[in-house]
Amino acid sequence: LTRLIFASVCQSSPKKGDSTVPRWSAPGEEGLIRRIRRIFPEPPPEVQVSIGDDAAVVRISDRDKVVLTTDQLVEGIHFRRATHPPGLLGSRALTVNLSDLASMGAIPRWFLLTLFLPWNLPPSYLDGILRGMAREARRRGVFLVGGNLTAAPVLSLDISLVGTLGKGRKPMLRGGARPGDRLYLTGTLGGSALGLELLGAGWRWRRGKAYLQGSPAADAAAATRALRAHLAPAPDYRLASLLSRHRLASAAIDTSDGLASDLWRLCRASSVGARVEEEYLPVDSAALHLRGTERARDLALNGGEEYQLLFAVPPSREKRLLALAGRSHLRRIGSFRPTREGVVLEEKNGKTRPLEPRGFDHLRKIPG
């Protein structure tokens, strides 16, 4: 995947009693990515998009390009076996990769699957994973063409996905947003992060619903919504394809690490600032119901793993976007600004404050 983004560190923490707190994360994932870019040779011109976007784009010949991405689900980091139904885990492993290609406007085609298998994995759980993944592959028209099997201490699902670009289509990149462009988002915010919290609090997914002994029906309905967002994220593939076909977006990214982090990446790649208007944030109703306004807002700004689209639309193309959006759940949440204005949140009271990614390095500035 070319994302080279340390998505998972937010969800995990060192074992208790482990004094060796993430040493390599001192400068953070961004530091490690910079180090990697420095050490490895600069790719040749046929590599049109390299480290630093949702996927890599490589020109095979004058005519053909391929788009490459990879993503993993690691037990204990991205999921727990006890709380993640195997079928949903299998489809999710594919979804997180499909989301990367969708945000580039690429057509997913073929994938490699590597299974890291612990000794104690029940065959029925593995079978559930494979069936869930195969179902999703069928639904999305992608084909397993190879992979690897390896023993490992914990279960990991590791996919590399190869896509193509439609005839004459350009990839949607992170780096094309301009001041004045509108900032759009699909779906809602905070549902997936809430779902993860609920799993930790004892809620379970049973026959398509959230369940916790003794919980009120209204809570169960909200929990079902949140657990579904977390266990079975559903990128808006249709809208992503529309954006690409009609060249409606000047920049795009999939939201895997939370609005604040992903918007920050989009702005950095585009060398622009942005202003998000709090009142327009599509905070998930489940988060509002179960956590209240304050906490729901925090989940909305920083909760990851939504796998929705965050994108920039030039004003001249906004009308066409809205005409085509149809049943997509789409929300304009702000606009792009000159770099000097930074990335800020305009609160409901009119005050603005910096919108900083979790783990933000205060020494770093948006380049530009």
Next chain:
Amino acid sequence: LTRLIFASVCQSSPKKGDSTVPRWSAPGEEGLIRRIRRIFPEPPPEVQVSIGDDAAVVRISDRDKVVLTTDQLVEGIHFRRATHPPGLLGSRALTVNLSDLASMGAIPRWFLLTLFLPWNLPPSYLDGILRGMAREARRRGVFLVGGNLTAAPVLSLDISLVGTLGKGRKPMLRGGARPGDRLYLTGTLGGSALGLELLGAGWRWRRGKAYLQGSPAADAAAATRALRAHLAPAPDYRLASLLSRHRLASAAIDTSDGLASDLWRLCRASSVGARVEEEYLPVDSAALHLRGTERARDLALNGGEEYQLLFAVPPSREKRLLALAGRSHLRRIGSFRPTREGVVLEEKNGKTRPLEPRGFDHLRKIPG
């Protein structure tokens, strides 16, 4: 990749006291691969080579094909941090993938790198890995174009490598050997497996040499040879390219799981039998020196991770092969036979016995 081969299980074993011995390995990796093929949709015709060869071959358009493979090195399974110098580990992670593409006659081009990073990984070790990998990438003309970073309980290096086929070139597959074809092998056998044993016995790699307190000089020379074979495998890329360019091989595979296993796979894919002549086996001199004839023979037949080429040559092309082989270390070790003769070893005393892969399932027959 596309190998979907459970290479690592041979080297590993369940923790002591763990009664849940590999349940999913009951029918073995072959069983799991069969299950995967059954569950996932059959790839469309543009997928020319799918699960079951060293790499997948996919037609992007009339003109362009890509070759895809993936392989991983998992701490505690494929290496131990204490015994594996980081630079050699980094280059090895790339080599095992390059070997897959070489055996297909493909040209390696671009790769994705995913690092599974444990909390306690010293930054210097990680840096050594990256520098070793970058050196090897430069040497082989391949470029890092993306990847991912994820937290994990143990260190794993995970590469997906994309290659192309030279103009008008066909991939060398496992399935093309015919009865009467000669069986050839590059390099020697048993060195890598011996190297792994020696690391377990306390030998260490220091400044380009094997070292163990108090060992005789002759042993140290042999140990250096074995440790190098294990820590820094060197596929014969030049010969692989020659075979492909001049269409000398009717079938090929890289030896990652031991001669017996890999030959068995080649024979199964080609629906042929084979006879290996023991007297021609290029048993590694280090294995003979340090382990004696009997044990060296076992290492030669079953020791994995040599990353050499095992291939079939029609008699009509043998002369040309030998004329072109030049400085390649090449050995004819037997020939392919009709299916009914099975895969056998002709011992020095003239007797033959079945050459069965470790963990061979006696209920299974070579199809044909």
